[in-house]
Amino acid sequence: MKIGIIGKPQAGKSALFRLLTNHEPSPNGKAQVAVGKIPDQRIDVLAKLFNPRKITYATIDFWDVPGFQPGRNSLDFLQSVRDVDALVVVLRAFESDTVPSYDGLQPYADFKDLQQELLIADWTLMETRLERLAKQRAKNPKAEEELAVLEKCRATLEQDLPLRQLALDPDEEKLLRNYDFFTRKPLIAVVNLDEEQMRSGRYPQQDELEAELERMNVPLIKVSAQIEAEISELDPDDAKLFMEELGVSESGIARIARTVYAHLGLISFFTAGEKEVRSWTIHLGDTASRAAGKIHSDIERGFIRAEVVAYEDMVKCGTMQKVKEQGLFRLEGKEYIVHDGDVITFRFNV
Numbered sequence: 001m002k003i004g005i006i007g008k009p010q011a012g013k014s015a016l017f018r019l020l021t022n023h024e025p026s027p028n029g030k031a032q033v034a035v036g037k038i039p040d041q042r043i044d045v046l047a048k049l050f051n052p053r054k055i056t057y058a059t060i061d062f063w064d065v066p067g068f069q070p071g072r073n074s075l076d077f078l079q080s081v082r083d084v085d086a087l088v089v090v091l092r093a094f095e096s097d098t099v100p101s102y103d104g105l106q107p108y109a110d111f112k113d114l115q116q117e118l119l120i121a122d123w124t125l126m127e128t129r130l131e132r133l134a135k136q137r138a139k140n141p142k143a144e145e146e147l148a149v150l151e152k153c154r155a156t157l158e159q160d161l162p163l164r165q166l167a168l169d170p171d172e173e174k175l176l177r178n179y180d181f182f183t184r185k186p187l188i189a190v191v192n193l194d195e196e197q198m199r200s201g202r203y204p205q206q207d208e209l210e211a212e213l214e215r216m217n218v219p220l221i222k223v224s225a226q227i228e229a230e231i232s233e234l235d236p237d238d239a240k241l242f243m244e245e246l247g248v249s250e251s252g253i254a255r256i257a258r259t260v261y262a263h264l265g266l267i268s269f270f271t272a273g274e275k276e277v278r279s280w281t282i283h284l285g286d287t288a289s290r291a292a293g294k295i296h297s298d299i300e301r302g303f304i305r306a307e308v309v310a311y312e313d314m315v316k317c318g319t320m321q322k323v324k325e326q327g328l329f330r331l332e333g334k335e336y337i338v339h340d341g342d343v344i345t346f347r348f349n350v
Contacts, residue, residue, distance in 0.1 A: 002061040004084035009067030009102045011092040012192040015225035017064040031080045039254040056278040086186040093203035094194035108205035118182040186263045223252030267340035289334035302350035306332045311341035
């Protein structure tokens with residue numbers, strides 16, 4: 001899974017990228033990818049129960065995209081985000097004497113500029129395809145179906161709405177799968193605040209931005225890259241106190257990861273033992289067989305059964321023996337739908 005981090009210059013994209021991946025941004029301003037570890041307190045709790053030799057968190061590939069400048073680098077910008085699974089747009093609201101703003105503190109206007117660029121790109125692609133399909137009607141038996149779906153896309157774009165808000169049936173979804181429509185990609189907005197704004201909860205153009213995001217069904221996360229950087233250097237107890245003073249229950253990184261998971265329909269299951277406690281990412285609705293394949297194709301191919309314990313039951317009981325004594329241990333087949341937080345041991349034979 002690859003997440004593109006986009007925004008205008010000086011919005012704090014690279015600072016967020018550094019915090020998410022513990023990787024330094026490219027010194028020449030070029031796009032680059034790095035792996036980010038997904039914080040999950042459940043992994044930490046399971047590690048205390050099993051005392052494993054190794055702890056492995058789920059990860060996301062974050063793509064640091066060069067700053068978007070309207071009318072100047074559109075092609076490079078669009079090429080950089082064409083292959084990502086979702087977009088996180090960083091909007092600057094923070095004041096800073098050392099980091100000058102690109103064109104003033106206007107997160108709402110910045111969001112509109114970025115969204116307009118993506119809408120125009122989709123409009124251009126759609127119009128090009130409509131022209132080709134019109135010429136292929138006589139020869140292409142699926143042309144009429146595809147034309148009907150693209151007309152729905154056109155009607156949505158004419159309302160200045162992203163294509164992710166267009167409800168499609170499975171067959172229509174399949175027809176659009178080959179298109180790289182930018183506004184079909186899940187989008188999350190991150191407004192980058194300074195410490196005072198975090199404390200007050202207020203920032204420039206707040207009402208306009210939040211109304212627009214609600215209209216487009218885009219989730220909003222408030223973070224401060226400056227504060228996150230300071231927190232990352234504190235010991236856990238001091239970090240917790242600092243966050244409590246700001247009225248924040250978890251780090252911005254954790255909130256971003258959780259929102260990405262929810263928005264992309266992703267969940268986590270765990271494998272736990274003396275060797276390793278590990279988090280695995282799958283899609284909501286995946287079966288035990290597919291989950292097994294996430295670990296290794298041999299496990300999916302030779303699947304016998306899944307031994308399942310709900311995370312809450314595992315924590316409540318403390319040991320696998322007590323889980324079994326209380327009848328909370330389940331044997332499931334390959335069609336079992338995995339739930340978020342399931343602790344699973346797969347039995348297989350190849």
